[in-house]
Amino acid sequence: MKVRIVNWLSLFLVLAFFAAPSQALLGGNSKLPDxxxxxxxxxxxxxxxxTTQKISREHGMPPGFNIPEFPEGSPFGDLFERFFGEQGPGAGPPGEFENQSxxxxxxxxxxxxxxxxxxxxxxxxxxxxxxxxxxxxxxxxxxxxxxxxxxxxxxxxxxxxxxxxxxxxxxxxxxxxxxxxxxxxxxxxxxxxxxxxxxxxxxxxxxxxxxxxxxxxxxxxxxxxxxxxxxxxxxxxxxxxxxxxxxxxxxxxxxxxxxxxxxxxxxxxxxxSRGWLGILIQDVNKELAESFGMKKPMGAVVLRVLPDSPAAEAGFKEGDVVVEFAGKTIHRQSDLPLAVASFPVGEEAKVRIIREGKSRNLTVKIGELPPEEELAAVAPSGPSESDKAAETLGMVLEDLSSEQRKQLEIRDKRGVLVKEVHEGPAAEAEIRQGDVILMINHKNVTSAKQFAKLVADLPRGKLLPMLVQRGKAPLFMTIRLEE
Structure with a gap:
């Protein structure tokens, strides 16, 4: 008799659960917000x-180029037809038309x-x-x-x-x-x-x-x-x-x-008005953190310090890792611009950095973020022999000519051009032909010959930071020399 009572009680509890699913599944709240x-x-x-804007039409579609098909109602389809005309290649006279948004x-x-x-x-x-x-x-x-x-x-x-x-x-x-x-x-x-x-x-x-x-x-x-x-x-x-x-x-x-x-x-x-430091930065990944002597990846690593900027006056250097700004922890790269932008222009901020594995404090007087066009303007002797040290890394280097420095906007005396990349540590580090090596293990690179001396003194079997310029953009990478 006792067993039957327990079974009926269990059945009742199961039925009650399914009869009130909203209570069981919605935490007692059976209604969605009204x-x-x-x-x-x-x-x-x-x-x-x-709004109404005036858009200039210089000419129609190029020969052999047709209007792409867009989903019905897509604003891009209307824009293409207005700009190039509905009659196909070359249709539509030059002039202006009104566009509404x-x-x-x-x-x-x-x-x-x-x-x-x-x-x-x-x-x-x-x-x-x-x-x-x-x-x-x-x-x-x-x-x-x-x-x-x-x-x-x-x-x-x-x-x-x-x-x-x-x-x-x-x-x-x-x-x-x-x-x-x-x-x-x-x-x-x-x-x-x-x-x-x-x-x-x-x-x-x-x-x-x-x-x-x-x-x-x-x-x-x-x-x-x-x-x-x-x-x-x-x-x-x-x-x-x-x-x-x-x-x-x-x-x-x-x-x-x-x-x-x-x-x-x-x-x-x-x-x-926004605060401004005057540095280019990137995230610190696991490999970079190891190469910088950090216990875990965090902060924003400095790729470039712009000349005559607040950061330059405060003594920031390429390879510094900003881990704290004005008392705020910088967990990732994106945290720093937000913190700096909201800081009062003209006031001093305390910044904690990691430089060559050691923690340091800097004081910087925050400047005002310049217009985008000004930032774009600020933001560098023929080929020499490639040296044996570079070849052991699996790449061939040459010194930069003055014309190459001008084209790449490299304003200082640093940099060697990667002419070829073969199998080896450079390929594993994803160094590419055309990259310019600016720094390795926090030391500036000024020539292929000087690079050979730096490589000879580098520790083996350890991840090392390397600052390269790809196109006109700086980028920190890591390279491990074979033991």
Whole structure:
């Protein structure tokens, strides 16, 4: 009798579990969030932004080149047809035509200040803002910042609905998020998802720690707000990762803290100021960490110190590994530009580095980040014999001519050119023909002959750092000499 009671009790517990799956699987919360109130409250402060640009058409399609096939509705297909014409190769007379684009934005003040992306209004001849009540207002650009992809607009109106600004620093991975925008021109479309990562760094984006979400974002959503469940704006939808031109589950938003700092600087000083060290850097991988005498890979290794920069004045050297800046640990390369950019210009910062395996402290007075065109301008006797030491590494070297130094923008006296790479340590280190070796094991390389002397004194069987220039870009690599 006792056994039967236990069996019936077990059966009852199993049935209860399947009868209430939401309780068992959703941790006692049987309801998903209801976004209806958030949408009703915040939609009026979200706007559609349309722009008109003039694009020059110099000539039609080259002979034998046809317009590629794009998915239906792709903005690229329309652009190709407008630029080259619909009649095929060579069609379309030279001249200018108007191109229209769509984006989103949101109102941050009742007197008409609107936030959106820089790329939404870039090169716009005319900007039209459409409100939720279908009013259309002309907007002017108060200021913009290409580096953060931010723009501040102004329309002449009063008593406008506004969003509530939140705090993106409090975001946690896994919490709900909601976007309102105009994907493909469909006003006030809502999509929801979760925060899938924070402080995400993207290639060529050094000054924005993006919020990654799986909220559906498509062309036209750019510049629109990302809300949390409290109805606060925590981000500005800016980019998507896609291979098709549409949503694929990876969307990126500018944190609202970063955005509002840019807005405040634009309103108060008309431009955005950022801190600057004046160094080129790369990540430290496992092999580099070993070659630098570090216990684990972390920090940002200095590839180049720009002349007359704050870093040059502070005594930074190529091969230094920055592991701490102004009290903040630098875990990876991308952490350093963000930390420096937000540091006050003109103030001194304490920097901890690893130099030749030893920890050192430097003090640097932070400068102001120059315009991109200035950074691009700053950012080097015939062939000599290849020496035996280089050949033992599996490569043939020659000294650089003055013309080669000019072409490669090598301004100092360093560097030897890799003419050939054969089987050996150089090939294993992925050294390529055309690379210029600038430094090995923290020692500058000035000639093929001098390189031979350096190699003769290098330790065998140990990973050693080597600074090379590939094209015009410096790169740290590691090489291990055979014992």
């Amino acid at each position: 976004f209806t109130e958030l949408v009703e409250k915040n939609s009026p402060a979200v706007v559609n932004i349309s 769509l984006g989103s934005g949101f109102i941050i003040s009742a007197d008409g200040y609107i936030v959106t992306n820089y790329h939404v209004v870039k090169d716009a001849e005319e900007i039209t803002v459409r409100l939720s009540d279908r009013r259309e207002l002309k907007a002017e650009v108060v200021g913009s910042d290409k580096r953060s992809d931010m723009a501040l607009l102004k329309v002449e109106a009063n008593d406008l609905p506004v969003v509530t600004i939140g705090n993106s620093k409090e975001l946690k991975v896994g919490e709900w998020a909601m976007a309102i925008g105009s994907p493909f021109g469909f006003d006030h479309s809502v999509s929801v998802g979760v925060i899938s990562a924070i402080n995400r760094n993207l290639p060529s984006e050094n000054y924005v720690p993006f919020i990654q979400t799986d909220v559906a974002i498509n062309p036209g959503n750019s510049g629109g707000p990302l809300f949390n469940l409290d109805g606060e704006v925590v981000g500005i939808n800016s980019q998507i990762f896609t291979r098709s031109g549409g949503f694929m589950g990876l969307s990126f938003a500018i944190p609202i803290d970063v955005a509002m700092d840019v807005v405040e600087q634009i309103k108060t000083q008309g431009r955005v």
